[in-house]
Amino acid sequence: xxxxxxxxxxxxxxxxxxxxxxxxxxxxxxxxxxxxxxxxxxxxxxxxxxxxxxxxxxxxxxxxxxxxxxxxxxxxxxxxxxxxxxxxxxxxxxxxxxxxxxxxxxxxxxxxxxxxxxxxxxxxxxxxxxxxxxxxxxxxxxxxxxxxxxxxxxxxxxxxxxxxxxxxxxxxxxxxxxxxxxxxxxxxxxxxxxxxxxxxxxxxxxxxxxxxxxxxxxxxxxxxxxxxxxxxxxxxxxxxxxxxxxxxxxxxxxxxxxxxxxxxxxxxxxxxxxxxxxxxxxxxxxxxxxxxxxxxxxxxxxxxxxxxxxxxxxxxxxxxxxxxxxxxxxxxxxxxxxxxxxxxxxxxxxxxxxxxxxxxxxxxxxxxxxxxxxxxxxxxxxxxxxxxxxxxxxxxxxxxxxxxxxxxxxxxxxxxxxxxxxxxxxxxxxxxxxxxxxxxxxxxxxxxxxxxxxxxxxxxxxxxxxxxxxxxxxxxxxxxxxxxxxxxxxxxxxxxxxxxxxxxxxxxxxxxxxxxxxxxxxxxxxxxxxxxxxxxxxxxxxxxxxxxxxxxxxxxxxxxxxxxxxxxxxxxxxxxxxxxxxxxxxxxxxxxxxxxxxxxxxxxxxxxxxxxxxxxxxxxxxxxxxxxxxxxxxxxxxxxxxxxxxxxxxxxxxxxxxxxxxxxxxxxxxxxxxxxxxxxxx
Amino acid sequence: xxxxxxxxxxxxxxxxxxxxxxxxxxxxxxxxxxxxxxxxxxxxxxxxxxxxxxxxxxxxxxxxxxxxxxxxxxxxxxxxxxxxxxxxxxxxxxxxxxxxxxxxxxxxxxxxxxxxxxxxxxxxxxxxxxxxxxxxxxxxxxxxxxxxxxxxxxxxxxxxx
Numbered sequence: 001x002x003x004x005x006x007x008x009x010x011x012x013x014x015x016x017x018x019x020x021x022x023x024x025x026x027x028x029x030x031x032x033x034x035x036x037x038x039x040x041x042x043x044x045x046x047x048x049x050x051x052x053x054x055x056x057x058x059x060x061x062x063x064x065x066x067x068x069x070x071x072x073x074x075x076x077x078x079x080x081x082x083x084x085x086x087x088x089x090x091x092x093x094x095x096x097x098x099x100x101x102x103x104x105x106x107x108x109x110x111x112x113x114x115x116x117x118x119x120x121x122x123x124x125x126x127x128x129x130x131x132x133x134x135x136x137x138x139x140x141x142x143x144x145x146x147x148x149x150x151x152x153x154x155x156x157x158x159x160x161x162x163x164x165x166x167x168x169x170x171x172x173x174x175x176x177x178x179x180x181x182x183x184x185x186x187x188x189x190x191x192x193x194x195x196x197x198x199x200x201x202x203x204x205x206x207x208x209x210x211x212x213x214x215x216x217x218x219x220x221x222x223x224x225x226x227x228x229x230x231x232x233x234x235x236x237x238x239x240x241x242x243x244x245x246x247x248x249x250x251x252x253x254x255x256x257x258x259x260x261x262x263x264x265x266x267x268x269x270x271x272x273x274x275x276x277x278x279x280x281x282x283x284x285x286x287x288x289x290x291x292x293x294x295x296x297x298x299x300x301x302x303x304x305x306x307x308x309x310x311x312x313x314x315x316x317x318x319x320x321x322x323x324x325x326x327x328x329x330x331x332x333x334x335x336x337x338x339x340x341x342x343x344x345x346x347x348x349x350x351x352x353x354x355x356x357x358x359x360x361x362x363x364x365x366x367x368x369x370x371x372x373x374x375x376x377x378x379x380x381x382x383x384x385x386x387x388x389x390x391x392x393x394x395x396x397x398x399x400x401x402x403x404x405x406x407x408x409x410x411x412x413x414x415x416x417x418x419x420x421x422x423x424x425x426x427x428x429x430x431x432x433x434x435x436x437x438x439x440x441x442x443x444x445x446x447x448x449x450x451x452x453x454x455x456x457x458x459x460x461x462x463x464x465x466x467x468x469x470x471x472x473x474x475x476x477x478x479x480x481x482x483x484x485x486x487x488x489x490x491x492x493x494x495x496x497x498x499x500x501x502x503x504x505x506x507x508x509x510x511x512x513x514x515x516x517x518x519x520x521x522x523x524x525x526x527x528x529x530x531x532x533x534x535x536x537x538x539x540x541x542x543x544x545x546x547x548x549x550x551x552x553x554x555x556x557x558x559x560x561x562x563x564x565x566x567x568x569x570x571x572x573x574x575x576x577x578x579x580x581x582x583x584x585x586x587x588x589x590x591x592x593x594x595x596x597x598x599x600x601x602x603x604x605x606x607x608x609x610x611x612x613x614x615x616x617x618x619x620x621x622x623x624x625x626x627x628x629x630x631x632x633x634x635x636x637x638x639x640x641x642x643x644x645x646x647x648x649x650x651x652x653x654x655x656x657x658x659x660x661x662x663x664x665x666x667x668x669x670x671x672x673x674x675x676x677x678x679x680x681x682x
Numbered sequence: 683x684x685x686x687x688x689x690x691x692x693x694x695x696x697x698x699x700x701x702x703x704x705x706x707x708x709x710x711x712x713x714x715x716x717x718x719x720x721x722x723x724x725x726x727x728x729x730x731x732x733x734x735x736x737x738x739x740x741x742x743x744x745x746x747x748x749x750x751x752x753x754x755x756x757x758x759x760x761x762x763x764x765x766x767x768x769x770x771x772x773x774x775x776x777x778x779x780x781x782x783x784x785x786x787x788x789x790x791x792x793x794x795x796x797x798x799x800x801x802x803x804x805x806x807x808x809x810x811x812x813x814x815x816x817x818x819x820x821x822x823x824x825x826x827x828x829x830x831x832x833x834x835x836x837x838x839x840x841x842x843x
Contacts, residue, residue: 356807378809379748379749379752380731380733381731382731382732383733386727386732386838422763424762426793431757432808450760451759452760452761453703453758458689458692461692465692495840497729497732497838499726499727499836499838503765503789505764505765513769519816519836521812521840523840538843540812542814544791544816557764558763558764560793562795564758564795567810567842568843571843627775634724634726637726657724
């Protein structure tokens with residue numbers, strides 16, 4: 001993301017700084033779509049809100065204007081605010097168990113500014129408030145980089161400000177300072193304080209927050225049906241418990257009720273996974289909703305639901321739902337009957353476009369399961385992994401590597417890296433993801449990320465590449481502890497491919513043409529424990545393996561480790577169960593502590609009786625013979641024929657590769673080659 | 683061969699990787715007739731979702747004749763030198779002599795993470811992919827414009843999201 005620039009150091013280019021875009025960026029790790037899609041969405045939301053924010057809340061009468069919605073209508077031209085609003089809607093980070101979701105930044109809540117004179121400014125006083133906070137912090141700083149609010153967002157009456165950790169003390173010193181005639185409260189922002197504030201705001205009787213939470217928990221309990229995985233939030237207005245609480249008597253508490261309810265719901269679960277699995281269907285029927293703004297947080301608490309009932313509301317058109325344009329990516333069933341939107345001629349097309357898995361709209365089938373599946377089809381069919389190993393080197397490596405990475409990185413590093421091994425990692429912070437999940441920041445990874453698209457300075461490119469066993473050990477020990485799924489029990493969560501590569505550097509320096517090895521590509525997922533919460537990430541890890549100075553004789557020549565948000569494993573489940581060349585990592589075999597066998601080089605294809613040292617220079621072997629062996633190896637790899645037939649094809653064509661290949665193609669096309677000409681699938 | 687410094691090696695390899703990324707992916711989208719020029723004449727392994735493709739000409743054929751419009755976006759990539767003195771077999775046979783080797787005689791690994799949209803229009807779903815390349819020096823001595831210093835020796839594309 002471009003936003004990397006704004007975080008790089010605190011030095012400003014001059015006295016005048018660009019507001020807005022440079023500070024209100026969001027964490028890339030929360031992103032679902034590409035930057036442009038996001039911009040589009042923000043624009044769309046803005047226009048949707050134009051003149052519409054005064055819609056009804058859950059309450060019914062046209063009064064449910066939250067502060068946030070008010071602010072939106074009033075200041076929608078302010079880029080700063082628009083982004084803040086966006087991040088507020090799109091960022092499901094409030095109750096995520098860990099306090100800091102802003103990467104390496106610390107978060108502070110700033111309250112009280114709404115009663116300042118600046119609150120009547122065009123942007124609600126945000127611009128001047130931020131300038132004030134920065135000015136105050138800078139007045140405490142004697143030297144070093146200038147203080148800066150790296151990014152911010154608003155939550156009702158609270159400004160959540162993100163600053164570098166070294167500024168934390170300065171932020172707290174501003175507490176109780178006077179800003180435009182009002183005392184502002186500056187506190188550390190934590191999930192707990194956020195909930196308290198949210199509840200307090202939704203609290204009909206000030207000071208009864210704990211009571212409100214208990215009552216909300218009870219109400220949710222009555223409306224949750226675990227057996228059918230349904231959360232029935234229909235007819236909230238008629239709920240006697242809610243009526244008794246007096247939630248809907250007051251404009252302000254009414255609009256804050258739903259977000260608070262969602263947070264209470266989220267608190268009821270220990271893990272995100274547990275929460276996600278609990279509910280598949282939500283009903284918001286008969287709630288007098290004229291748009292989704294008052295219930296928009298549903299999309300953060302229930303991103304994966306398949307059934308959504310919005311029937312018997314007052315939703316007029318798609319603009320009234322635009323905030324959910326990119327939400328609910330797994331929606332199969334949507335009911336909007338008895339809403340004006342249903343009579344819009346473009347209604348069906350729009351909903352089909354918005355929700356790629358939608359099958360039933362207003363109780364009518366609009367897409368078959370086959371059509372949904374067909375969307376996923378790719379022009380190039382997805383086949384099982386291509387796994388051409390060499391004396392089980394690749395397989396043994398994988399078996400040893402991942403348990404070693406989880407349990408004993410020190411021993412792992414000593415067993416498969418040597419002083420010539422190179423390692424680097426990169427984070428794809430904007431990768432597509434399987435579901436709209438919350439993602440913790442990238443912490444230690446991002447500091448080491450060598451995404452060449454972002455890291456352009458030569459010095460940084462050098463310092464983020466790690467060569468030699470000791471440097472790699474150091475990096476590995478700095479990276480968070482992980483847990484990978486079991487290679488056999490959870491085989492579907494892995495995709496492991498392997499093929500030979502020629503001409504790697506020869507550690508002995510003897511072979512002028514180098515040595516052969518393997519390219520090993522592993523895609524999968526790992527778990528980390530962050531603040532007591534289990535975080536799942538996806539990764540792609542490519543290794544070049546070759547002979548080396550390690551106990552087992554096999555080293556990692558190069559390794560690139562790419563991390564990204566959890567993307568699931570469906571993408572590689574085969575569309576066609578083809579005759580796989582793969583000895584899928586199958587029967588349980590004791591896991592070796594180090595890859596045992598030295599690589600028999602190069603690219604020998606399994607199945608043939610390949611003599612040791614084939615294709616390798618050896619005393620007494622002529623250059624011609626060596627070249628021929630290498631040509632045979634290549635011919636065999638390319639054609640799938642045995643070495644014997646590959647040699648026949650080449651020798652029969654005067655060792656002209658092109659002619660031999662044409663010859664092979666002709667024979668193959670006319671079925672003139674016997675089955676024995678080909679290496680049998682393993 | 684003069685031994686190149688680590689600075690130079692890093693500069694040359696990362697710039698070569700960048701150049702490759704900045705031309706190859708756009709070519710997959712809109713300059714498909716040029717695709718075979720990115721490949722070594724005898725690549726070892728080319729894979730797309732587990733499908734083995736013979737060579738650059740076959741890749742070009744598939745993309746020109748069988749693929750819907752495609753948009754690729756590279757979101758993250760990295761590279762590493764595999765062999766800084768790659769043994770190039772010259773077109774006439776025989777190894778390129780040590781005396782003629784320079785800093786560009788390196789083979790390197792590139793790993794890319796990004797997304798692809800198949801079909802027309804921005805509304806098509808974004809499919810995450812991971813792709814690994816090994817690039818090797820171009821053995822040809824031609825000095826034509828647009829000559830590539832490195833060619834694809836192996837390639838493995840996989841949809842991962």
